[in-house]
Amino acid sequence: MSSKAAIIGAGLIGRAWAIAFARGGWSCALWDPDPDAASTTRESARGLIESLEAEGLLGEPVDAIMARIDAAPTLNEALDGAAWMQENAPEKLEVKEPLWAEIDAVAGSDTILASSSSAIVPSKFTETLSHRAHCLVCHPLNPPYLLPAVELVPAPWTDPATMAEAERVMKALGQAPIVMQRELDGFVMNRMQGALFEEAFRLVADGYCTAEDIDIGIREGLAVRWSIIGPFETGDLNAPGGIRDYVNRYQHIYVGLHEDQKRRVDWAGPVLDDIEAARREKLPADKLGERQGWRDRQLMALALHRLKARERLGD
């Protein structure tokens, strides 16, 4: 018997989660406050699932996966019998608060209640709920069916058993969960991304290099390695005695660089004119959509490569 997921909010993230759960064998009930959105989104999911099939990323026919995605007419019917609820409302507390009150009123007592929130910590919209022990943030990168990392973020009242079950479910779907010990603004990934961006904007603003130079250094350098072994394993393998040896050898270099990192550059200042000009030279504004399609095809090809490399070489 397959498990059921209620996907609440049928925008881009809701659609992506429906694909991830349905591909993982779950039946998905999509619901959106806009009465037409769920069925429209269900139909538009087909094209994406067909792309996954074309890239060799599916183990079964498109129709078998589509058959597990339904549009639910009401929130109540979406949640009925669901083992997991994934909320994908706009990133606004005034939207999330009343929606979560509604969800709380009809959710089953065993349902895991997860939010795709990327910037609002879970305590902000779950404190007064009767099911608050079963609530957490489960924040994906987009789209989760191609980027495995997801952040599991507890509120202070989230039951550890809920966190453990969320971790189990995500792993079974093929996601790679980060399990936070307690909530924090930006979670883990946006904090890492932010730290990198701060340095990138500073280097361009100070005239040391261009935005394209930054992208080259990451795309053709650091991220190639990081995509195989993360930063800590990189350090661990870059000194004969492992990570402790790496820190003892090289920390002094990084200490000297940190002083500059205290100085923030306004990303929207004059540097943005340079960065935007550099981007528009590489890619005219009217090609942004086409390039997003290219990125998604590259992501799919890379996902398949990673599966095959893992099979052949281990992980």
Added chain:
Amino acid sequence: MSSKAAIIGAGLIGRAWAIAFARGGWSCALWDPDPDAASTTRESARGLIESLEAEGLLGEPVDAIMARIDAAPTLNEALDGAAWMQENAPEKLEVKEPLWAEIDAVAGSDTILASSSSAIVPSKFTETLSHRAHCLVCHPLNPPYLLPAVELVPAPWTDPATMAEAERVMKALGQAPIVMQRELDGFVMNRMQGALFEEAFRLVADGYCTAEDIDIGIREGLAVRWSIIGPFETGDLNAPGGIRDYVNRYQHIYVGLHEDQKRRVDWAGPVLDDIEAARREKLPADKLGERQGWRDRQLMALALHRLKARERLGD
């Protein structure tokens, strides 16, 4: 007629550069102050070139590439007729200074004189040289024949024509040059890596997540995307109106996170016990060497995938 590169210093980085230049059609003269090192290193390069062939990364037989690598008996003979000199001495000014004086004394007037220095800026060891206008840092990630990004860093007296020629040579070898406008401690890549590490150590030290969670977030998330499109292109494609729209929508989130980034955590403090324990649980110390081999096979497989994906999907 092929160009000649003098590879000065026959350690790991010198060997890697010899492979990169020889694969790119250059004849390479390897020289090291240790009289046996150059020929030993030449022989050990064969195994690596054979691995590249096994992974489908060579366009010609191993022997054709090996035939372009020679051990030179003297520095003078190594430099004779060389269009490019790549110095790979230990990262110590007291070693680099006298070596560069020797190189300067015998270098041809048209030779590009490059250092693999990762932490010493070029002004520190080139100021008094007669060929200082032809000197720069050309800093690779290791190994450059698998990781294309290289940093070209001028001293204040480096001729712009030298920088332009260095960029042309690196591109012809298949590298992806970052062209810095002026020197700066840490160059570009170590600064980006340092900013990311500072946040990573802070998150673990503050108990929000484990070292493995950090590696998951990068390896299974951010770096997957960054390895296709760098961070600025990521932002450019993540908002309908491109990078300016992205900054206008999301900068406020990152501003809030920056305050914490001013606080540095000692990487060698108690956090290192936790990180080392987490790493040793994933990988016992006696398996570090084996894992480095695994990383290199993964890097080769990924390099081939990237070449093929670029051919099929464009870049």
